[in-house]
Amino acid sequence: MKAQKSLPPFEVMEKMSNKERGKLLDEQLKWLVAYACEKAPSTRARFDQAGISPSKVSGIKDLENLPLLRKDALVDLYKANPPLGGLVTVPITELERVYVSPGPIYDPHHSSETYWRRHVHLVNSVGFGKGDIVVNTWMYNLVPAGLMIDEALRRAGVTVIPTGVGNTELQVQVMHQLKATGFAGSTGFFMNIITKAEEMGLDIRKDFNLRLAVIGGEMGGGPIRKTVEEKYGIATGDMYGTADVGLIAFECSAKNGMHIAEGVILEMISYETGKQIEPGEVGEIVVTPIDETYPLIRFGTGDLAGLIGEPCSCGRTSPRITRLLGRVGDAVRTRGMFIHPRQLEPAMAKFSQVAQYQAVVTRPGTRDDLTLKVELKTEEGINKEQLADELNQVVSEALRIKVDRVEFVAKGVIPEWHKLIVDERVY
Amino acid sequence: METKKSRPSPPELERMSPKERQKHLEERMREIIAYAYERAPAVKERFSKAKVKPDDIRTVKDLERIPMLRKDDLIALQKATPPFGGYLAVPMDTLERIYQSPGPIYDPQRKRGFGSGSALGPDFGKGQLVMNTWSYHITPAGLGVDQLLRSMGFTVVPTGTGNTELQVNIMHDLKVHGFCGTPSFLKTIIDKAEEMGYDFKKDFNLKFAVVGGEMGGEPLRKLFQEKYGIFCMGGDTYATADVGTIATGCEKQSGMHITTDAIVEIVDPETGKQLGPGEEGEIVVTPFDEVYPLIRFGTGDISMLIDEPCDCGRTTPRLTKIMGRSGEAVRVRGMFVHPKQTDEAISKFPEIRAYQLVVTRPQHRDEMVLKVELSEKGVDKEKARAVPSALGNERWDFTVKGVVDREKLEAAVDKAFRDVCKVRFDRMEFVPKGTIPEGAKRIVDERKY
Numbered sequence: 001m002k003a004q005k006s007l008p009p010f011e012v013m014e015k016m017s018n019k020e021r022g023k024l025l026d027e028q029l030k031w032l033v034a035y036a037c038e039k040a041p042s043t044r045a046r047f048d049q050a051g052i053s054p055s056k057v058s059g060i061k062d063l064e065n066l067p068l069l070r071k072d073a074l075v076d077l078y079k080a081n082p083p084l085g086g087l088v089t090v091p092i093t094e095l096e097r098v099y100v101s102p103g104p105i106y107d108p109h110h111s112s113e114t115y116w117r118r119h120v121h122l123v124n125s126v127g128f129g130k131g132d133i134v135v136n137t138w139m140y141n142l143v144p145a146g147l148m149i150d151e152a153l154r155r156a157g158v159t160v161i162p163t164g165v166g167n168t169e170l171q172v173q174v175m176h177q178l179k180a181t182g183f184a185g186s187t188g189f190f191m192n193i194i195t196k197a198e199e200m201g202l203d204i205r206k207d208f209n210l211r212l213a214v215i216g217g218e219m220g221g222g223p224i225r226k227t228v229e230e231k232y233g234i235a236t237g238d239m240y241g242t243a244d245v246g247l248i249a250f251e252c253s254a255k256n257g258m259h260i261a262e263g264v265i266l267e268m269i270s271y272e273t274g275k276q277i278e279p280g281e282v283g284e285i286v287v288t289p290i291d292e293t294y295p296l297i298r299f300g301t302g303d304l305a306g307l308i309g310e311p312c313s314c315g316r317t318s319p320r321i322t323r324l325l326g327r328v329g330d331a332v333r334t335r336g337m338f339i340h341p342r343q344l345e346p347a348m349a350k351f352s353q354v355a356q357y358q359a360v361v362t363r364p365g366t367r368d369d370l371t372l373k374v375e376l377k378t379e380e381g382i383n384k385e386q387l388a389d390e391l392n393q394v395v396s397e398a399l400r401i402k403v404d405r406v407e408f409v410a411k412g413v414i415p416e417w418h419k420l421i422v423d424e425r426v427y
Numbered sequence: 428m429e430t431k432k433s434r435p436s437p438p439e440l441e442r443m444s445p446k447e448r449q450k451h452l453e454e455r456m457r458e459i460i461a462y463a464y465e466r467a468p469a470v471k472e473r474f475s476k477a478k479v480k481p482d483d484i485r486t487v488k489d490l491e492r493i494p495m496l497r498k499d500d501l502i503a504l505q506k507a508t509p510p511f512g513g514y515l516a517v518p519m520d521t522l523e524r525i526y527q528s529p530g531p532i533y534d535p536q537r538k539r540g541f542g543s544g545s546a547l548g549p550d551f552g553k554g555q556l557v558m559n560t561w562s563y564h565i566t567p568a569g570l571g572v573d574q575l576l577r578s579m580g581f582t583v584v585p586t587g588t589g590n591t592e593l594q595v596n597i598m599h600d601l602k603v604h605g606f607c608g609t610p611s612f613l614k615t616i617i618d619k620a621e622e623m624g625y626d627f628k629k630d631f632n633l634k635f636a637v638v639g640g641e642m643g644g645e646p647l648r649k650l651f652q653e654k655y656g657i658f659c660m661g662g663d664t665y666a667t668a669d670v671g672t673i674a675t676g677c678e679k680q681s682g683m684h685i686t687t688d689a690i691v692e693i694v695d696p697e698t699g700k701q702l703g704p705g706e707e708g709e710i711v712v713t714p715f716d717e718v719y720p721l722i723r724f725g726t727g728d729i730s731m732l733i734d735e736p737c738d739c740g741r742t743t744p745r746l747t748k749i750m751g752r753s754g755e756a757v758r759v760r761g762m763f764v765h766p767k768q769t770d771e772a773i774s775k776f777p778e779i780r781a782y783q784l785v786v787t788r789p790q791h792r793d794e795m796v797l798k799v800e801l802s803e804k805g806v807d808k809e810k811a812r813a814v815p816s817a818l819g820n821e822r823w824d825f826t827v828k829g830v831v832d833r834e835k836l837e838a839a840v841d842k843a844f845r846d847v848c849k850v851r852f853d854r855m856e857f858v859p860k861g862t863i864p865e866g867a868k869r870i871v872d873e874r875k876y
Contacts, residue, residue: 082600083600083601083602092556092582092601093553093554093555093556093582094582095582096577096582096583097573097577097582097583097584097585098556098582098583098584098601099584099585100584100586100593100597104596104597104600106600106601130520131520133519133525140563140564140569140570140585140587141562141563141564141569141585141586141587141588141589142585142586142587142590142593146563147563147585150524154523154524157520159519159520159522159523159524159525160523160524160525161524161525161526161527162524162526162563162564162565162570163527163564163565164563164564164565165564166564167564167565167846167849168846169846169847170527170565170846170847173531174527174531174565177509177510177531177533178509178510178525178533179509179510
């Protein structure tokens with residue numbers, strides 16, 4: 001087998017035309033598919049089952065008929081083929097580390113050159129580099145997150161304080177005393193630390209040296225980030241990744257969506273049709289990272305995002321997606337259409353009278369029935385009949401299927417933490 | 428600092444005649460002292476205070492002229508000149524990581540880690556999986572051991588502490604060969620496996636363990652070897668967060684050979700004078716470390732030297748087991764607990780007027796009981812307001828109508844204690860007023876080995 005070619009420097013690649021980049025990535029993919037099918041039996045089996053000959057693959061377009069590899073399938077493969085699911089290209093004892101994710105999935109530590117080049121470039125692009133002292137609060141035990149980000153930061157020249165998650169008070173102390181310039185972790189945990197610091201009498205602007213907080217991994221972090229920037233004067237950044245494939249997207253200084261990292265092939269797939277979506281639409285993030293240690297081909301993240309068509313003002317030409325909009329599994333197929341909470345949410349946001357709501361799908365006979373349950377903030381001065389009509393119209397339009405009825409329910413009927421769309425059909 | 432070409436390798440150093448080795452070690456000692464004096468301002472200051480110049484220190488005996496650097500001194504120095512108290516000898520932005528240990532004390536990631544000086548080559552661990560159960564967070568233990576294991580060719584499963592059942596599953600599923608951690612945690616895992624219905628010897632593949640960090644591991648090591656066939660590699664290993672590995676056991680398991688990339692002295696903790704083999708004293712270390720050259724660092728641990736030759740062929744002196752601490756701090760389940768820390772944790776609770784932490788070892792596991800005396804009339808609200816809140820808004824819930832809710836208080840103290848000390852006590856005992864005498868020791872070590 002031919003040796004893998006190196007990709008050009010990522011500072012060069014990120015400015016290339018899509019066509020040029022696509023050509024380089026297709027070349028890599030061709031090599032990766034051949035390599036993975038030779039070394040990873042479960043990948044070979046996926047190709048065989050789909051009737052695709054690895055040697056005939058010359059680009060990502062040839063893989064449209066290869067079913068996505070989703071997390072639950074991954075768990076099954078690990079169960080069926082211990083210890084590494086037939087997915088890793090080297091024997092377990094040649095790995096530097098083996099991680100443990102829920103499943104259990106035994107994630108390998110990556111030794112691929114492209115993998116680490118991608119991570120270093122991503123960390124640099126998000127704004128960290130030499131001279132930074134970064135508190136890394138991702139967990140180091142068991143799962144890959146903490147140690148993976150630790151290594152990426154160190155390779156990018158950063159001094160890391162490996163605090164891990166928890167011990168809020170200690171985190172405040174360390175950040176303060178070591179004059180940390182950066183933070184990496186979840187949005188929620190960052191806010192815990194900030195709150196704790198204020199409780200302890202510290203002034204975030206004066207007593208801290210924090211320049212950049214890369215807080216991500218959560219949906220709906222937008223308003224919090226605004227607070228962090230405006231109230232505390234700390235810039236924020238975002239990185240996106242999964243335990244399986246590592247970091248795959250980052251927010252640039254333009255803060256207008258996330259760029260897909262160089263060294264990753266992105267497909268945005270419609271959860272309705274399974275086909276590539278157009279810019280402006282929402283689909284599942286599907287990636288094939290160029291990574292010879294753990295070549296997951298067409299890995300379906302289960303995360304939904306919008307595909308942005310316009311070029312970014314930062315000058316990078318890499319594909320761009322919106323912040324995460326939900327999970328594929330949240331969609332409920334009703335009368336042949338997928339309805340998703342992310343469609344329901346903006347529609348309901350228009351009704352300020354509503355305290356809680358939930359769409360319920362049942363199947364009394366042979367037809368899917370859709371009820372919208374609504375709890376009002378107050379019933380005073382509300383014409384329920386009229387409101388029900390308005391709700392029905394707006395929501396039916398957003399979901400693209402007809403709501404059968406709007407039901408006003410008493411306080412407490414809809415639990416505080418609930419799914420926005422619940423499937424109660426019994427077949 | 429460049430390494431000279433003619434310098435013998437660690438395995439060579441470990442096997443040469445003591446006299447010849449002393450010559451090499453003293454040469455390196457002189458180099459590191461000259462280097463540290465030039466680059467680390469705190470070293471220069473310490474030397475000036477003692478009225479010594481680097482040239483005055485030619486032999487190990489001459490080291491006595493430099494006052495020891497105690498952990499408490501280092502904590503104070505770091506406070507005065509953050510973050511490293513003037514001991515960092517390289518630019519800050521060249522550091523890969525910074526750790527924090529209880530004190531608080533900050534440790535830069537050194538070049539000389541937990542492994543250098545080891546006679547085992549990079550192929551030693553090839554083909555073997557090791558579970559590293561030292562904590563990877565904040566303190567250097569987990570990441571230091573991880574680095575060492577990987578440099579020896581092992582594949583590491585970075586499990587960290589806790590999650591016993593998951594640890595059992597991982598050990599079983601991955602057919603793990605080796606274990607790193609405290610002896611008591613390995614015992615906990617074995618017990619859990621048996622409770623889950625496994626026959627540990629048959630169903631598991633655990634061949635060796637590198638255990639340490641606790642006093643009194645011998646009976647457990649014996650149990651692991653005799654009952655379960657787990658070879659306790661190197662017997663014991665002795666390392667501290669500040670200077671890394673100091674001594675490692677060999678296959679003969681008769682004491683721990685001191686490393687060849689540091690000068691290790693046993694001294695009288697009162698006078699700082701060196702003691703001979705067979706005499707109990709404090710372990711004092713001068714690591715050959717270019718990043719963080721702590722000269723004459725007093726570990727606070729008490730041990731003694733054996734200088735008879737070992738059957739393994741190494742000629743290096745050996746430390747016997749660690750016999751205790753010269754200060755007040757005690758090492759519990761591998762973590763040091765200082766009275767300063769317990770004070771910090773308990774001071775948040777004005778409900779508590781006096782406390783004492785009692786450490787025992789009923790069955791191969793360190794047990795901590797926190798004895799507390801409650802304030803007579805509930806809480807002095809004014810005083811309470813002045814103390815930083817431990818639990819945010821829940822703070823006021825402990826005292827209802829003048830009566831302290833003991834369960835809630837215990838939960839809150841447990842959390843505060845864990846946050847500060849990083850280990851948890853086993854239970855809290857409410858004792859009548861006057862049980863804990865005024866001025867009593869705050870930590871009492873009642874362990875018998």
